[in-house]
Amino acid sequence: MSVFNQKVWAALRLIPRGRVATYKELAKYLGRPKAARAVGNACGRNPDAPRAPCHRVVKSDGGLGGYSGGVKKKIKLLKLEGVIIANGKVAEFEKNIYRF
DNA sequence: ACGGTGACGCTCA
DNA sequence: TTGAGCGCCACCG
Numbered sequence A: 001m002s003v004f005n006q007k008v009w010a011a012l013r014l015i016p017r018g019r020v021a022t023y024k025e026l027a028k029y030l031g032r033p034k035a036a037r038a039v040g041n042a043c044g045r046n047p048d049a050p051r052a053p054c055h056r057v058v059k060s061d062g063g064l065g066g067y068s069g070g071v072k073k074k075i076k077l078l079k080l081e082g083v084i085i086a087n088g089k090v091a092e093f094e095k096n097i098y099r100f
Numbered sequence B: 001a002c003g004g005t006g007a008c009g010c011t012c013a
Numbered sequence C: 001t002t003g004a005g006c007g008c009c010a011c012c013g
Helices: A003-014 A023-029 A036-044 A071-080
Strands: none
Touching: A003 A023, A003 A036, A023 A036
């Protein structure tokens, strides 16, 4: 595996329950502000699935982005953690977002 | 609201 | 080993 991926998962673990992070912020935090896509790639192909809560990662506009196991499941997981999803987007996104 | 272009690291051929 | 395609995106027209 690459160090980049490791960093992604490490960062993912820093996100507290009930909060979400954006691909962009994540990329920026990793030192690659323009590698948002790469982050998504890393999450999707996440070789260590259970330990990396990729469902806490959303698009910068509050959209859900996507999810390997189906967007629907992502929404469910998020709700279980207290993040309300309305209209395919994160409710009160600005308040739930985690910027490290 | 919509489409096209940019950018970056991973995977597979 | 090197090259091209691709993805849970971002941004500007």
